[in-house]
Amino acid sequence: MAQNEKITILDIARRTGLSKGTVDRVLHHRGEVSRRSYDKVMAAIEELGYEPNVYASLLAKGQHHLVAVLIPSHEPGTFWELAAAGIDKAAESVGTVGIRMQHFEYDQYDIESFRAACARVLDAEPSGVVIAPLFQDETDVFAAQLRERGIPFAYIDSKPESDGYLAYFGMPLYKSGYLCADQLTGGFAVPSVLIVRIRRDRQQQSDPTINRRAGFMDYMLEHSPECTLGNVFIDPNDPDSIEGALDAWFREHPGTRHIVMFNSRIHLLVPWLQHHPDSQRRVVGFDNLKANMDALRDGTVSCLIAQHPDEQMRLAIETLSEYILRRKLPQKKDNFMHMDILTRYNVEYY
Amino acid sequence: MAQNEKITILDIARRTGLSKGTVDRVLHHRGEVSRRSYDKVMAAIEELGYEPNVYASLLAKGQHHLVAVLIPSHEPGTFWELAAAGIDKAAESVGTVGIRMQHFEYDQYDIESFRAACARVLDAEPSGVVIAPLFQDETDVFAAQLRERGIPFAYIDSKPESDGYLAYFGMPLYKSGYLCADQLTGGFAVPSVLIVRIRRDRQQQSDPTINRRAGFMDYMLEHSPECTLGNVFIDPNDPDSIEGALDAWFREHPGTRHIVMFNSRIHLLVPWLQHHPDSQRRVVGFDNLKANMDALRDGTVSCLIAQHPDEQMRLAIETLSEYILRRKLPQKKDNFMHMDILTRYNVEYY
DNA sequence: TTTATTTCCGTGCACGGTAACGGAAATAAT
DNA sequence: ATTATTTCCGTTACCGTGCACGGAAATAAA
Numbered sequence: 001m002a003q004n005e006k007i008t009i010l011d012i013a014r015r016t017g018l019s020k021g022t023v024d025r026v027l028h029h030r031g032e033v034s035r036r037s038y039d040k041v042m043a044a045i046e047e048l049g050y051e052p053n054v055y056a057s058l059l060a061k062g063q064h065h066l067v068a069v070l071i072p073s074h075e076p077g078t079f080w081e082l083a084a085a086g087i088d089k090a091a092e093s094v095g096t097v098g099i100r101m102q103h104f105e106y107d108q109y110d111i112e113s114f115r116a117a118c119a120r121v122l123d124a125e126p127s128g129v130v131i132a133p134l135f136q137d138e139t140d141v142f143a144a145q146l147r148e149r150g151i152p153f154a155y156i157d158s159k160p161e162s163d164g165y166l167a168y169f170g171m172p173l174y175k176s177g178y179l180c181a182d183q184l185t186g187g188f189a190v191p192s193v194l195i196v197r198i199r200r201d202r203q204q205q206s207d208p209t210i211n212r213r214a215g216f217m218d219y220m221l222e223h224s225p226e227c228t229l230g231n232v233f234i235d236p237n238d239p240d241s242i243e244g245a246l247d248a249w250f251r252e253h254p255g256t257r258h259i260v261m262f263n264s265r266i267h268l269l270v271p272w273l274q275h276h277p278d279s280q281r282r283v284v285g286f287d288n289l290k291a292n293m294d295a296l297r298d299g300t301v302s303c304l305i306a307q308h309p310d311e312q313m314r315l316a317i318e319t320l321s322e323y324i325l326r327r328k329l330p331q332k333k334d335n336f337m338h339m340d341i342l343t344r345y346n347v348e349y350y
Numbered sequence: 351m352a353q354n355e356k357i358t359i360l361d362i363a364r365r366t367g368l369s370k371g372t373v374d375r376v377l378h379h380r381g382e383v384s385r386r387s388y389d390k391v392m393a394a395i396e397e398l399g400y401e402p403n404v405y406a407s408l409l410a411k412g413q414h415h416l417v418a419v420l421i422p423s424h425e426p427g428t429f430w431e432l433a434a435a436g437i438d439k440a441a442e443s444v445g446t447v448g449i450r451m452q453h454f455e456y457d458q459y460d461i462e463s464f465r466a467a468c469a470r471v472l473d474a475e476p477s478g479v480v481i482a483p484l485f486q487d488e489t490d491v492f493a494a495q496l497r498e499r500g501i502p503f504a505y506i507d508s509k510p511e512s513d514g515y516l517a518y519f520g521m522p523l524y525k526s527g528y529l530c531a532d533q534l535t536g537g538f539a540v541p542s543v544l545i546v547r548i549r550r551d552r553q554q555q556s557d558p559t560i561n562r563r564a565g566f567m568d569y570m571l572e573h574s575p576e577c578t579l580g581n582v583f584i585d586p587n588d589p590d591s592i593e594g595a596l597d598a599w600f601r602e603h604p605g606t607r608h609i610v611m612f613n614s615r616i617h618l619l620v621p622w623l624q625h626h627p628d629s630q631r632r633v634v635g636f637d638n639l640k641a642n643m644d645a646l647r648d649g650t651v652s653c654l655i656a657q658h659p660d661e662q663m664r665l666a667i668e669t670l671s672e673y674i675l676r677r678k679l680p681q682k683k684d685n686f687m688h689m690d691i692l693t694r695y696n697v698e699y700y
Numbered sequence: 701t702t703t704a705t706t707t708c709c710g711t712g713c714a715c716g717g718t719a720a721c722g723g724a725a726a727t728a729a730t
Numbered sequence: 731a732t733t734a735t736t737t738c739c740g741t742t743a744c745c746g747t748g749c750a751c752g753g754a755a756a757t758a759a760a
Contacts, residue, residue: 008716019740024718034738055405055448056716059745098405172699179695186536336699341691345529349522349686358746369710374748384708406746409715704759711751718744729734 007051012044027052054325058098065324067101067317068126070117072108072134079264079287079309080108083132083156086313099321102126108134118142122149128166128320129153130313136160152323154316157309158208159334166329167319171307172336173208176286177215177262179339181223183303184258184284189224192256194249198263199233209262212286216260230256236265243272250276258282266301267291273300288342288350296347304342306350312337357401362394377402404448404675414450415674417667418476420467422458422484429614429637429659430458433482433506436663449671452476458484468492472499478516478670479503480663486510502673504666507659508558509684516679517669521657522686523558526636527565527612529689531573533653534608534634539574542606544599548613549583559612562636566610580606586615593622600626608632616651617641623650638692638700646697654692656700662687 013023018037025033026041033041044050058064069087074080084103091101102124106117114135121129122145129146131153133139140162146153147164155168184193195213220227232249234242246269250256258281259269266285273283273295281302285292288306295301315335322328342350359377363370368387375383376391383391394400408414419437424430434453441451452474456467464485471479472495479496481503483489490512496503502516509518534543545563570577582599584592596619600606608631609619616635623633623645631652635642638656645651665685672678692700 006716010716020717021719021741022739025739028718032738037739053409053716055409056745057718059403059405059409059715059747060717060719062718062745175695175698179693182693182695338690338699339696340688341693341696343529343532343691345525345532346689346691348525349688356746360746370747371711371749372709375709378748382708387708403746406715407748409717409745410747410749412715412748702760704757706755706757708753708755710753713750714748715746720743721741723738723740725736725738727734727736730732 006053007048008053009050012041012048012050015044015048016040052326054098064098064100065127065321066124067099067128067130067320067324068121068124069101069103069130069313069317070121071103071105071130071132073105077289077291079289080132082288083309083313086310087317089310090314090317098325099317101317111135111138114138118145122146126151127324130316130320131155132157133160134158152320154320156312156316165333166323167316167333167335169312169316169319169335169337171208171339173211174215176305176307176339177212177217178219179215179341180212180260180262180284180286180305181216181219183305183341184260184282185220185224186282187223190227190258192228192230192253193220193258193260194230194232194253194256196246196259196261196269197231197233198236198265212262216262234268236268239268239271242268243275246272259284261285263287264289264292266304267295270295270300288340293342293347293350296342296344299344302343304347306340306342307337308340356403357398358403359400362391362398362400365394365398366390402676408448408675414448415477415671416474417449417451417478417480417670417674418471418474419451419453419480419663419667420471421453421455421480421482423455427639427641429639430482432638433659433663436660437667439660440664440667448675449667451667461485461488464488468495476501477674480666480670481505482507483510484508502670504670506662506666515683516673517666517683517685519662519666519669519685519687521558521689523561524565526655526657526689527562527567528569529565529691530562530610530612530634530636530655531566531569533655533691534610534632535570535574536632537573540577540608542578542580542603543570543608543610544580544582544603544606546596546609546611546619547581547583548586548615562612566612584618586618589618589621592618593625596622608634611635613637614639614642616654617645620645620650638690643692643697643700646692646694649694652693654697656690656692657687658690 009020009023013020016023016037018041022033022037023041026038071083072080074084087101087103104117104121107113115138129151131139131142133155139160143153143160143162143164152166154166155170157170159165159168159170217229220229230249230253232245234245257278261269264287266283267289269283283301284303284305285301286305288304292301292304296304319330322330359370359373363373366373366387368391372383372387373391376388421433422430424434437451437453454467454471457463465488479501481489481492483505489510493503493510493512493514497514504516505518505520507520509515509520567579570579580599580603582595584595607628611619614637616633617639619633633651634653634655635651636655638654642651642654646654669680672680
């Protein structure tokens with residue numbers, strides 16, 4: 001970086017025989033410039049390797065850019081609370097000079113609230129948007145609106161199949177199921193495993209657990225083909241029923257030991273697990289919710305697969321910032337993030 | 351953050367009836383200011399909650415701050431190569447606006463080269479320094495010189511016992527040994543484990559493996575008290591001798607299966623491991639060197655404990671930046687970082 | 701009291717861009 | 731050819747700090 005002499009807007013003004021004002025106009029594509037001048041300026045920019053000075057720019061316009069973050073409302077103790085924490089983290093980071101963040105929340109079970117949140121985002125006229133797309137079709141509609149307005153956006157957690165986004169940050173879901181199976185079995189064949197699932201009202205949403213389950217089952221097929229997989233459905237809003245459901249299941253299947261859940265709610269099983277201790281049992285779940293980590297610490301849960309949602313958020317925001325401030329595209333569009341394995345011995349410093 | 355009206359240096363000049371020049375003088379503690387004026391300005395700053403505008407400051411002085419990074423030379427395939435990668439990562443990060451980085455390297459086996467590197471750092475007159483302190487006593491000398499000049503510095507990887515540093519980023523070594531043991535044994539009692547060590551010429555350097563070994567042994571004492579621990583010493587510069595050493599050891603101790611190393615060189619064992627396959631054997635090592643991750647992928651090594659040296663570097667640099675640019679102290683001085691568990695199933699996205 | 705020093709502090713330009721304003725040039729309308 | 735419109739572009743006043751310069755006030759020396 002021996003680029004000692006910084007090229008300024010004035011340098012290219014002199015070079016082209018035009019004025020700062022004109023150069024500024026072509027830099028910001030705001031017309032009012034003859035074809036001839038435009039070309040001359042572009043050529044000079046290319047030739048001299050001009051790069052705008054971010055500080056000067058920010059100072060001059062005084063106004064910070066807005067990055068809107070569109071995520072499900074972060075009830076305490078939920079996955080989205082972690083993601084929301086990443087916003088603050090990114091905000092603190094020096095990385096975000098000149099960027100202001102604002103979050104817009106929606107009820108993840110109410111598509112109307114998602115639509116409303118989208119509308120509020122557009123009203124705020126953001127320079128960039130981070131989206132956690134739970135509703136596939138509606139997200140596509142929103143994405144189209146953003147593209148129309150030239151607003152860049154990034155997805156976190158999951159992404160729709162349509163294109164046009166700046167970047168995506170998420171966990172490799174299928175692989176995470178695979179990893180989960182390996183952690184549950186330790187690589188040995190096991191006779192049977194219980195999968196605890198949550199009964200969903202509607203199926204229209206994107207459901208990350210489907211891919212996880214697929215990865216899990218493929219691993220088992222390879223490493224433990226004789227293993228039988230049981231399924232129990234529980235209702236998260238009715239904690240009392242959970243114990244009953246598990247009791248009933250284990251009454252009929254006394255040979256089963258290990259338990260797995262593919263969503264972030266493994267902590268719901270803690271009361272039952274504590275009432276039925278078994279030092280040989282492996283219990284594996286997902287996501288570093290506080291309740292989950294507590295269960296890890298006291299030994300109720302053996303292992304968690306975590307995806308650092310705060311880190312995903314931070315990266316998404318930084319990527320957008322880079323693009324907004326200097327039009328820099330990310331190196332990779334789809335970023336599959338590392339899966340952290342958490343046990344009671346390394347959860348302390350997470 | 352409804353702090354709509356930004357307080358400027360001019361505001362507090364007006365407030366105190368002084369001029370911005372004087373305010374600037376007290377802000378930068380460069381004397382030439384009467385006691386009376388000094389107090390007035392400080393009071394106004396406090397009262398109005400003035401915070402300097404980083405862009406304007408940077409723009410005005412045009413000169414970027416220098417952060418010097420003092421680490422062992424990063425031969426390809428070594429631990430320090432990973433740390434060096436973190437420098438570039440931090441440089442790319444938006445976080446480092448106004449900060450320029452330069453690294454100064456030394457030979458980790460030559461104390462004179464460390465002294466020379468320290469001198470070069472001082473000559474460069476940096477605004478902050480990141481230090482990987484391999485030589486304890488010499489580092490203390492250097493730290494004293496930095497403090498004398500008022501230059502803030504942060505440690506990564508390990509830290510001397512003396513105080514005065516801005517922050518430290520490293521792995522909890524003792525705990526990492528504990529975690530390592532848990533990954534090696536899976537929580538079950540094992541009859542014996544082989545510890546492969548590197549014969550060192552001098553003992554004066556700080557040696558992270560000591561603490562790791564201590565944690566490892568305490569775990570074994572608790573969970574597998576009858577386990578015998580063997581030690582084999584190898585010479586990393588003589589690859590051929592390694593196989594011989596291992597062959598000799600296993601000839602005498604045929605009952606041993608599992609192998610562990612507490613430094614980053616587990617990859618040295620790959621040839622021997624490949625010649626003596628054993629699907630039941632667990633091999634655990636440290637650090638995400640490329641060679642180690644390759645061994646993980648092909649199944650030669652079971653598990654790695656990694657500490658993200660690049661992330662440590664990034665954080666150290668960002669912390670220094672924050673302090674240099676805005677005099678912000680880090681939330682925590684000693685930052686023990688998360689220990690990542692890497693297996694063949696999650697190494698892909700690391 | 702006058703002159704020399706020191707201490708203290710106000711003024712003004714620079715940093716690199718932004719954007720409003722209005723004038724000149726080019727084109728269209730009369 | 732004259733006037734009205736556009737189109738294009740130069741000028742200029744900021745944005746908030748840093749810092750050099752020099753002047754005023756206070757103090758010391760004559």
